[in-house]
Amino acid sequence: MSAEIIDGRAIANDILDELRVRVTDRRDRGKSVPKLVAVVVGEDPASRTYVRNKSQSASDVGMDSDVIVVPESTNNSNLKDILQDLNNRSDVHGIILQLPIPSHLDEVAAISTICLEKDVDGLTDASLGRLTRGDPVHSPATPAGIIEILKRSKISTVGSHVVIVGRSMLVGRPLSIMLSQRGSGLNAIVTLVHTGAHSLGDFTRVADILIVATGQVNTITADLVSTGATVIDVGTNWISDSTRKSGRRLVGDVDFNGVQTVASAVTPVPGGVGPMTVAMLLSNTLSAAVMLDGE
Ligand code: NDP
DSSP states (O other): OOOEEOOHHHHHHHHHHHHHHHHHHHHHTTOOOOEEEEEEESOOHHHHHHHHHHHHHHHHTTOEEEEEEEOTTOOHHHHHHHHHHHHHOTTOOEEEEOSOOOTTSOHHHHHTTSOGGGBTTOOSHHHHHHHHTTOOSSOOHHHHHHHHHHHHTTOOOTTOEEEEEOOOTTTHHHHHHHHTSSSTTOOOEEEEEOTTOSOHHHHHTTOSEEEEOOSOTTSBOGGGSOTTOEEEEOOOEEEEOTTSTTSEEEEOSBOHHHHTTTOSEEOOSSSSHHHHHHHHHHHHHHHHHHHHHOO
């Protein structure tokens, strides 16, 4: 078997095209143009790159965007004030705090300063509470992107056994909650696996859909996948590669070449879940503008 490669970039581009049409329409009707503001603390180059990419994608669909860089030396109270100020600004619809933030700061408290309507990452306590109740305001972007990739690839989760490897608050845990809920394109039977599993393969081999978010290269090899399963690779890991000019290359958590021989469909890294995360973040930003300023 040679798996279908799910083109996350193409699916994300379709979503971005749809967003561009809706943003242009708002502009033409004199409605507010959605604005996304990213707050980044410190000089971490990876964080700065992620934030720059999100801003660029926002501009590409006609949204406004801004980046606020806060010095690494900031304290909890100052960071909270910055986020609170953004909550109060009527021209700002979506706020993201780029993670991780320096360890001397209280990450959970900082995130939860962002008000529900503007929490386009869907990670505050209030957002996660609403998500758990099955009444989300904004769903976390990466889990939402994974569900959208499955929907648009016509891979049904309804009644399927979905096994998620990784239980982080960013990916695995909210995804398990979302997929197990009633609703079109959801209603899955979900197993959430983590390092507590004595034998990972006992769980992964019984998956119809296997979603991997461990941050560990080659967590999933072909022998851990059942024939015909769908495999979604969330991981982003840099490994050294002397054939590349940069000396490194991006890979996922899945042994792509091996798994391709047993799975029916698989997402690549790069070009799978990554572009979907940005598309869903912008989709949430548009929803926020509609929620705050009307359709
Ligand atoms: P975390 O490190 O927060 O969580 C990893 C999870 O995987 C933990 O629950 C851990 O278990 C589990 N785990 C690790 N190794 C194993 C193993 N061998 N067997 C079973 N479980 C294991 O990572 P994130 O969820 O934040 O991110 C995961 C990956 O996804 C990273 O590579 C990250 O860069 C990527 N990512 C990509 C995004 C995108 O847009 N493409 C967005 C977000 C993340 P335990 O809890 O027991 O320690």
